[in-house]
Amino acid sequence: MTALEFSYHLDKLSTSLRPFAMRLTKDSEAANDLLQETVLKAYTNRDKFTEGTNLKAWLYTIMKNTFITNYQRMVRRNTFIDSTDNLHYINSSGNITENMAYSSFAMRDIKEAIGKLDENYRLPFLMHFRGFKYYEIAEKLDIPIGTVKNRIHIARKDLKAMLKNYGGKL
Known part of the structure; x- marks a missing residue:
């Protein structure tokens, strides 16, 4: 398959990829980005596509894997790693003080309701x-x-x- 034929098939199938991208990302802009990244990866790796196999399935796989990779990258970026000696402060967002009054009222109300x-x-x-x-x-x-x-x-x-x-x- 020539590059021109591949581009033609890729262009035809990209419209069917958009709903899948929307289901994955739940955001129009993110879906557009994912679709663009998928088409770019497919075009740059067109030599790895085996002619006679299902191009649509190949594109869906690229999109799914790209989404997973981007998601994992985002999770790693937002993970806080504490290298200090005070490891008990990992991901603590501040000091919280409770006097347990709320829970004692709640338990009394639960027992009464039961x-x-x-x-x-x-x-x-x-x-x-x-x-x-x-x-x-x-x-x-x-x-x-x-x-x-x-x-x-x-x-x-x-x-x-x-x-x-x-x-x-x-």
């Missing part, structure tokens, strides 16, 4: 919370496993409603 659950829901929920498997709870309470799963689900939903003031911070 206490308000109907016994049919509270018992399976607490058993599951303590580490029992669904089938163990079913055997212990002599109820079907589907009922156990349903009661635990309802208990969670009810607790979430009762503890909505915490806004998902628990």
